[in-house]
Amino acid sequence: MNKKTVTYILDIAFIAFAGLMVFRIFFGNREIGDIIEDVKRADTRWTVAGLVVIVAFVCCESWIFHYMLRIYKIRVSMLRCIRYSFIGFFFSCITPSASGGQPMQIVYMKRDGIKIGYSTLITWIVTICYKSALVILGTVFLIFKHDYCEAALGDWLWLLILGYVLNVGLLVGMIFVLFKPLYARTLGIKIVNLLAAIRLVKNAEKYIMKVSRITKNYSVGAEYVKKNFRVVVNVLLISFLQRVLLSSVTFIVYKAFGLRGESFLTIIAIQTVIGIMVEMMPLPGAAGISEACFMVLFERIFRHQLKSAMLLSRGISFYALLIISGIITLACHIFAKRHPITEEDFDVKRPEDK
Numbered sequence: 001m002n003k004k005t006v007t008y009i010l011d012i013a014f015i016a017f018a019g020l021m022v023f024r025i026f027f028g029n030r031e032i033g034d035i036i037e038d039v040k041r042a043d044t045r046w047t048v049a050g051l052v053v054i055v056a057f058v059c060c061e062s063w064i065f066h067y068m069l070r071i072y073k074i075r076v077s078m079l080r081c082i083r084y085s086f087i088g089f090f091f092s093c094i095t096p097s098a099s100g101g102q103p104m105q106i107v108y109m110k111r112d113g114i115k116i117g118y119s120t121l122i123t124w125i126v127t128i129c130y131k132s133a134l135v136i137l138g139t140v141f142l143i144f145k146h147d148y149c150e151a152a153l154g155d156w157l158w159l160l161i162l163g164y165v166l167n168v169g170l171l172v173g174m175i176f177v178l179f180k181p182l183y184a185r186t187l188g189i190k191i192v193n194l195l196a197a198i199r200l201v202k203n204a205e206k207y208i209m210k211v212s213r214i215t216k217n218y219s220v221g222a223e224y225v226k227k228n229f230r231v232v233v234n235v236l237l238i239s240f241l242q243r244v245l246l247s248s249v250t251f252i253v254y255k256a257f258g259l260r261g262e263s264f265l266t267i268i269a270i271q272t273v274i275g276i277m278v279e280m281m282p283l284p285g286a287a288g289i290s291e292a293c294f295m296v297l298f299e300r301i302f303r304h305q306l307k308s309a310m311l312l313s314r315g316i317s318f319y320a321l322l323i324i325s326g327i328i329t330l331a332c333h334i335f336a337k338r339h340p341i342t343e344e345d346f347d348v349k350r351p352e353d354k
């Protein structure tokens with residue numbers, strides 16, 4: 001059993017432990033039977049709708065993959081792109097700060113014969129647009145729901161500020177690497193040399209070559225983006241749709257319990273703010289902190305059904321997705337083809353050069 005496998009097992013164990021602690025903390029004063037009865041009373045039609053929405057949320061990314069791969073004249077079926085997305089979301093769910101999703105998507109694309117240079121560039125752009133959608137929507141929604149969020153957060157306001165700093169910092173860093181690859185290359189080489197000087201890296205030349213190769217690909221990608229900005233706008237629009245679908249699961253749960261009085265925009269606004277608060281937390285699946293933020297921000301909306309609503313919402317948007325994507329990932333792991341990695345796999349050409 002290799003080191004990565006052990007890490008993934010530990011991450012899954014952490015999610016299970018965090019889930020257990022959530023039950024003990026949030027449901028300690030109630031019989032589990034009462035909670036289950038509350039969930040059972042939820043309208044099954046709305047629950048099924050929530051599952052459909054969360055699958056559609058994943059497939060939005062598949063749509064982007066299919067669209068961008070075709071731009072680079074790489075013929076891949078939509079079904080394969082759906083597999084890449086579920087694989088990505090599985091590893092994002094079980095790794096801190098969702099850091100494992102994109103690397104594993106690149107691995108499985110390579111197994112289908114897609115060069116690492118292309119898959120890396122595409123997943124980089126997808127991540128930038130996905131994070132941009134979160135920050136933009138979160139900012140807009142926070143402006144309109146500022147009073148509610150400030151009153152509900154109270155002492156938790158620091159977590160929202162930290163979330164903004166981490167998300168914006170990551171976004172700025174990724175855009176910097178994409179559009180200023182030469183500066184990023186210089187900085188990367190300096191970091192590698194520093195690590196080599198303190199003996200944390202043994203083969204500095206090997207890592208310098210990797211940095212140079214990656215930044216060269218991003219230089220090509222940045223040039224293409226500048227000339228074809230419409231492509232990025234289309235990807236960003238799909239990312240907005242993704243974000244709305246993910247946040248709308250909570251509104252679906254609200255309707256499933258037969259509640260009325262709050263608008264669709266109000267609920268997805270609050271859920272988007274929660275996304276800013278928790279997505280960069282170094283916890284697999286943001287387990288524990290997501291539930292806590294839900295309890296804080298939705299207390300005034302769900303009231304006495306708050307705990308049951310949190311359980312159902314999180315069950316659909318995280319645990320159901322984890323199970324579905326886990327099954328698909330296992331099947332892909334068993335049946336996927338293996339392709340050896342060569343130096344050419346890291347090279348990217350402009351679409352017009354292909």
